[in-house]
Amino acid sequence: MKEKEIFDYLIHEIKNSSQSIVLSAGIMKKLMTRDEFPKESVLKLVSRLGEQAEALYDQVRDAGLYFREENFPLTFDLHALINDIIDEYKPFMTSGNTNIQTEYDLTIRNVIQDEFKVRTIIVNLLKNSIEASKRSGTIKLSTSVAGGAVSVIVENNGPVIPEELIKKIFEPMFTTKKTGTGLGLAIVSRFAKNIQGSVKVNSSDTRTYFILTFPGSLK
Ligand SMILES: Nc1ncnc2c1ncn2[C@@H]1O[C@H](COP(=O)(O)OP(=O)(O)OP(=O)(O)O)[C@@H](O)[C@H]1O
Ligand SMILES: [Mg+2]
Numbered sequence: 001m002k003e004k005e006i007f008d009y010l011i012h013e014i015k016n017s018s019q020s021i022v023l024s025a026g027i028m029k030k031l032m033t034r035d036e037f038p039k040e041s042v043l044k045l046v047s048r049l050g051e052q053a054e055a056l057y058d059q060v061r062d063a064g065l066y067f068r069e070e071n072f073p074l075t076f077d078l079h080a081l082i083n084d085i086i087d088e089y090k091p092f093m094t095s096g097n098t099n100i101q102t103e104y105d106l107t108i109r110n111v112i113q114d115e116f117k118v119r120t121i122i123v124n125l126l127k128n129s130i131e132a133s134k135r136s137g138t139i140k141l142s143t144s145v146a147g148g149a150v151s152v153i154v155e156n157n158g159p160v161i162p163e164e165l166i167k168k169i170f171e172p173m174f175t176t177k178k179t180g181t182g183l184g185l186a187i188v189s190r191f192a193k194n195i196q197g198s199v200k201v202n203s204s205d206t207r208t209y210f211i212l213t214f215p216g217s218l219k
């Protein structure tokens with residue numbers, strides 16, 4: 001992998017986290033100009049800011065992990081991880097007409113897998129779905145399990161990805177967005193391979209979905 005690509009990757013992840021911090025700080029500033037000081041809300045935001053700054057710190061540290069091919073498997077609760085990611089990225093939904101649904105297969109308990117890589121994959125898929133649902137739409141995250149392999153589906157009903165682009169979207173630096181780096185899905189595909197998993201995409205007028213499948217379901 002080229003130095004430039006590694007640099008872009010670091011910038012990409014750090015940009016996501018910094019964006020969360022800027023967003024929280026903006027909301028806080030608005031709250032603080034109110035005549036009546038909303039102490040409770042400000043306190044909540046301060047603690048959220050602390051968490052986000054910590055996440056940024058973790059990411060800068062974890063970015064180093066990108067350079068390794070091997071995995072560091074941990075036991076974790078997949079649904080708790082997805083809920084956590086949704087809470088973190090909900091504030092980026094620009095339209096009140098967009099909602100996020102979940103449908104979990106509750107037979108999945110814990111999974112053993114590289115949590116950082118699983119998290120990074122789901123974050124990038126969810127971000128793309130949010131960006132594809134700017135005006136309105138439904139985003140859905142669902143899970144299923146078959147033969148020890150877990151699947152996470154991230155779907156939305158935004159614009160269709162034209163067939164001629166489907167082959168290109170996983171290439172590094174391919175983007176159709178003004179501010180996109182085009183690294184999101186390149187990271188997704190690289191990390192999915194690292195964890196012996198796969199990512200498949202399907203897009204139609206009514207539904208675009210990405211299926212992440214990886215081994216590691218624990219009973
Ligand atoms: N859910 C989706 N709906 C429609 N198009 C999508 C979706 N996910 C990805 N794409 C298309 O695939 C392209 C590549 O996605 P990718 O995540 O790699 O980069 P990006 O989102 O453009 O930029 P970055 O992730 O670096 O901010 C996008 O620019 C978009 O055209
Ligand atoms: Mg993206």
